[in-house]
Amino acid sequence: MASRAGxxxxxxxxxxxxxxxxxxxxxxxxxxxxxxxxxxxxxxxVIFHHISFLAGWSLPEVAFLYGSSAFMFKxxxxxxxxxxxxxxxxxxxxxxxxxxxxxxxxxQVMTGDVDLRQIGAMTQGCLVFLYAxxxxxxxxxxxxxxxxxxxxxxxxxxxxxxxxAMNSIAFWTTDAREVANSFTYGGxxxxxxxxxxxxxxxxxxMGYLIPLAFVxxxxxxxILGKGDPTHTPVILRFLSPVVAVAVLAVAGAIWRVxxxxxxxxxx
Amino acid sequence: MNAPGxxxxxxxxxxxxDIRKTFNVYRRRGRIRRERxxxxxxxxxxxxxxxxxxxxxxxxxxxxxxxxxxxLTGILVPSSGFVRVLDFEPTRQRVDLARRIGVVxxxxxxxxxxxxxxxxFELLRHIYRIPPDVYDxxxxxxxxxxxxxxxxxxPVRQLSLGQRMRGDLAAALLHAPEILFLDExxxxxxxxxxxxxxxxxxxxxxxRRTTILLTTHDMDDIERLCKRMLVIDHGRVIYDGDLATVKxxxxxxxxxxxxxxxxxxxxxxxxxxVERVDGPRQWLRFRREQMxxxxxxxxxxxKASVRDLAISDPDIEDxxxxxxxxx
Amino acid sequence: MRLWWEVARRGFRRYATYRGATxxxxxxxxxxxxxxxYVLIALFAVAPHIAGFHVSEAVTYTFVSQGMLMPxxxxxxxxxxxxxxSGQIATDLYRPFDYQSYxxxxxxxxxxxxxxxxxxxxxIIGAIFFTLRVPHDPWTWLFFALSFYLAVAVSFAMRFMxxxxxxxxxxxxxxxxxxxxxxTLLSGFTIPLQFFPLxxxxxxxxxxxxxxxxLPLNIFLERVHGFGVVSTLALQLFWVVVLLGCGRxxxxxxxxxxxxxxx
Numbered sequence: 001m002a003s004r005a006g007x008x009x010x011x012x013x014x015x016x017x018x019x020x021x022x023x024x025x026x027x028x029x030x031x032x033x034x035x036x037x038x039x040x041x042x043x044x045x046v047i048f049h050h051i052s053f054l055a056g057w058s059l060p061e062v063a064f065l066y067g068s069s070a071f072m073f074k075x076x077x078x079x080x081x082x083x084x085x086x087x088x089x090x091x092x093x094x095x096x097x098x099x100x101x102x103x104x105x106x107x108q109v110m111t112g113d114v115d116l117r118q119i120g121a122m123t124q125g126c127l128v129f130l131y132a133x134x135x136x137x138x139x140x141x142x143x144x145x146x147x148x149x150x151x152x153x154x155x156x157x158x159x160x161x162x163x164x165a166m167n168s169i170a171f172w173t174t175d176a177r178e179v180a181n182s183f184t185y186g187g188x189x190x191x192x193x194x195x196x197x198x199x200x201x202x203x204x205x206m207g208y209l210i211p212l213a214f215v216x217x218x219x220x221x222x223i224l225g226k227g228d229p230t231h232t233p234v235i236l237r238f239l240s241p242v243v244a245v246a247v248l249a250v251a252g253a254i255w256r257v258x259x260x261x262x263x264x265x266x267x
Numbered sequence: 268m269n270a271p272g273x274x275x276x277x278x279x280x281x282x283x284x285d286i287r288k289t290f291n292v293y294r295r296r297g298r299i300r301r302e303r304x305x306x307x308x309x310x311x312x313x314x315x316x317x318x319x320x321x322x323x324x325x326x327x328x329x330x331x332x333x334x335x336x337x338x339l340t341g342i343l344v345p346s347s348g349f350v351r352v353l354d355f356e357p358t359r360q361r362v363d364l365a366r367r368i369g370v371v372x373x374x375x376x377x378x379x380x381x382x383x384x385x386x387x388f389e390l391l392r393h394i395y396r397i398p399p400d401v402y403d404x405x406x407x408x409x410x411x412x413x414x415x416x417x418x419x420x421x422p423v424r425q426l427s428l429g430q431r432m433r434g435d436l437a438a439a440l441l442h443a444p445e446i447l448f449l450d451e452x453x454x455x456x457x458x459x460x461x462x463x464x465x466x467x468x469x470x471x472x473x474x475r476r477t478t479i480l481l482t483t484h485d486m487d488d489i490e491r492l493c494k495r496m497l498v499i500d501h502g503r504v505i506y507d508g509d510l511a512t513v514k515x516x517x518x519x520x521x522x523x524x525x526x527x528x529x530x531x532x533x534x535x536x537x538x539x540x541v542e543r544v545d546g547p548r549q550w551l552r553f554r555r556e557q558m559x560x561x562x563x564x565x566x567x568x569x570k571a572s573v574r575d576l577a578i579s580d581p582d583i584e585d586x587x588x589x590x591x592x593x594x
Numbered sequence: 595m596r597l598w599w600e601v602a603r604r605g606f607r608r609y610a611t612y613r614g615a616t617x618x619x620x621x622x623x624x625x626x627x628x629x630x631x632y633v634l635i636a637l638f639a640v641a642p643h644i645a646g647f648h649v650s651e652a653v654t655y656t657f658v659s660q661g662m663l664m665p666x667x668x669x670x671x672x673x674x675x676x677x678x679x680s681g682q683i684a685t686d687l688y689r690p691f692d693y694q695s696y697x698x699x700x701x702x703x704x705x706x707x708x709x710x711x712x713x714x715x716x717x718i719i720g721a722i723f724f725t726l727r728v729p730h731d732p733w734t735w736l737f738f739a740l741s742f743y744l745a746v747a748v749s750f751a752m753r754f755m756x757x758x759x760x761x762x763x764x765x766x767x768x769x770x771x772x773x774x775x776x777x778t779l780l781s782g783f784t785i786p787l788q789f790f791p792l793x794x795x796x797x798x799x800x801x802x803x804x805x806x807x808x809l810p811l812n813i814f815l816e817r818v819h820g821f822g823v824v825s826t827l828a829l830q831l832f833w834v835v836v837l838l839g840c841g842r843x844x845x846x847x848x849x850x851x852x853x854x855x856x857x
Binding site: 031040043047050179202 | 615617622625633640641767769772775776778779784785790791
Binding site for chain 1: 288290291334337340341342343344358361362363365366368370372375377379382386390393394395
């Protein structure tokens with residue numbers, strides 16, 4: 001078991017090394033990723049130029065959501081760099097090679113590339129999150145710290161699960177690629193703001209069916225001590241880790257079924 | 268793990284029984300409608316391969332060769348039928364089987380594109396968990412026989428086709444697989460490179476008793492390497508036997524095209540028939556088994572002044588057509 | 595003239611073949627439209643009159659700009675850069691027609707396809723679920739169409755230059771990423787430029803990016819009337835000319851580089 005993880009680590013590190021070959025381009029894109037995400041945050045600042053509270057949440061509180069979402073999403077995005085290329089991998093026949101190796105398919109696809117440039121984007125999200133932490137009013141208790149930690153881990157896990165589940169579409173059809181984007185990148189946008197600004201149906205579909213509400217909004221209600229205008233049960237605020245595990249399990253199952261479908265129908 | 272030079276274990280390493288593979292093909296009709304038709308890529312194939320055999324798998328394009336190999340290696344799931352490779356079921360025991368086989372696709376590389384060749388080998392060492400002594404020994408042997416030293420530190424993307432193929436072969440054999448599946452390994456290579464690859468494969472087969480299934484379009488590959496040949500067409504095996512018999516029974520005609528100095532009546536030579544005459548050019552059909560090309564040319568030259576000539580040999584399509592025609 | 599029309603049609607048809615991708619793309623556009631709309635609705639719930647906008651205008655802004663995303667191809671257009679890396683550009687540059695005009699005509703054809711099949715559906719869906727402000731004056735549609743094509747031309751001119759940088763850079767993605775980030779925000783796509791603080795808005799007014807979203811949407815939302823429409827179109831035209839001109843300068847430099855290196 002340990003040696004298997006070691007193999008995956010080696011595969012991933014070889015990609016990292018390959019990226020460093022192009023040092024200048026790497027640096028430019030690192031900075032670019034940071035800038036790109038910073039420019040997006042400016043939109044939030046512009047909004048708060050006019051108001052002090054958005055749906056009852058202050059700027060630091062919105063930044064808390066925005067930062068945690070951006071930070072963890074970009075982290076998941078970094079891990080899933082190669083997963084995004086699955087349509088190309090399938091089209092070029094590279095996935096057949098994956099099937100001839102004595103390793104799991106999911107692990108091979110994920111370690112097929114690791115894009116460290118995303119660290120620039122992650123940094124930006126992290127900075128926004130740290131700014132939020134410094135400016136929100138939190139009554140710190142050991143429980144709150146625990147929930148905060150589990151929130152971040154669960155967020156990354158849920159995003160990873162969504163990436164895997166959505167990209168599995170590539171095994172079924174080549175055209176529906178962009179639908180995946182609605183829920184991965186759309187998922188990030190969705191979790192950057194308080195859930196209750198969205199209409200009922202959107203909340204239900206994207207917040208609970210695709211359980212994005214558990215990424216940061218629900219735990220934040222507890223951590224920040226805020227009321228919930230949608231009156232959801234208090235217990236939900238602590239269920240993020242459970243939901244994360246469920247999402248990963250479902251994503252893994254979808255992946256397996258999709259690979260099985262690919263092996264039955266060929267390319 | 269696997270001691271070189273001999274494996275214990277069952278003599279039958281590949282077993283296919285009535286394997287079928289049907290694909291759904293969609294075609295667009297008009298703006299929205301899609302028409303679905305079924306294509307039988309493989310329509311009932313059965314054969315077995317014993318340990319240590321070197322088998323040629325030939326057939327025209329689209330005959331089902333690649334599909335069969337994909338089913339044997341676990342890439343594709345058969346629509347129906349029984350398949351066992353080394354006592355594993357490729358569909359359900361993909362990883363276990365992958366550890367014991369080697370696969371080389373002629374047109375795609377198994378190596379990592381932007382890494383030096385050596386790094387690819389290192390990664391494979393970890394993926395296949397090759398013991399250090401086996402790895403070192405194999406690397407040394409392949410490095411010498413395939414002459415990898417000059418480019419072993421070059422990124423794979425900078426290698427020529429011949430170099431890359433040698434690298435791919437070495438990579439596929441590093442973990443001492445019991446079976447090697449090769450899909451068009453000599454395609455696009457020059458004569459020298461082909462000879463070197465064939466030599467290497469013959470050696471591996473003899474010294475290590477590695478079973479080899481070789482898919483190819485090139486009859487020379489078969490002639491030089493395989494005693495046994497499986498001919499497949501339209502998803503069915505139409506011949507399974509040794510090469511000599513095939514040539515004797517189904518050998519196709521070669522054609523000698525001569526440009527004479529001036530138009531002449533059809534040349535009569537024993538052992539050849541004139542198939543066509545067009546001004547000074549004549550087409551003569553003959554069988555290489557019965558008369559060598561040199562003898563024919565000499566006979567023709569004795570009867571007329573030859574300005575230029577060319578010889579075309581039967582290709583696999585001709586042979587297959589003949590076998591199919593008589594099946 | 596006939597040539598450019600044919601080229602434009604070709605551009606239209608090339609993209610018309612990606613039918614499945616179009617549907618998926620509309621889905622994505624719509625989802626993002628919804629997200630952005632709800633954010634603005636929450637904003638207007640607290641401050642109902644920002645920059646003289648009514649909330650229905652802000653939501654309309656969202657769906658129209660979301661629909662214009664693909665026609666303006668804000669992110670990821672690398673066709674020319676690809677021909678540079680493949681070497682194809684060497685032959686393209688020696689064809690008997692103007693290189694930049696050729697690509698512009700193709701892009702306008704492409705934008706027409708995207709405008710109809712990626713732009714209209716999200717707007718219609720948005721109209722079903724939200725209250726949108728549709729133009730009151732029928733002439734507005736015509737002026738908006740003009741403004742739309744001018745916006746595409748501005749976007750094209752900038753994409754053209756970013757792509758040409760591939761002559762000097764091994765990998766345009768870095769430059770492209772930063773450029774895309776810049777013009778996404780500064781054009782008014784992410785959030786209407788009128789929402790920015792006054793000083794920032796004044797600075798943004800002298801930049802060409804507003805010609806891509808702010809200006810066409812001013813026309814669509816009928817925030818400008820009569821001569822205002824004319825001056826808006828004129829400003830867009832001004833930027834089209836300037837940016838295409840810069841593009842031609844860059845093209846000349848690139849061609850010279852190509853000749854020197856032997857193609």
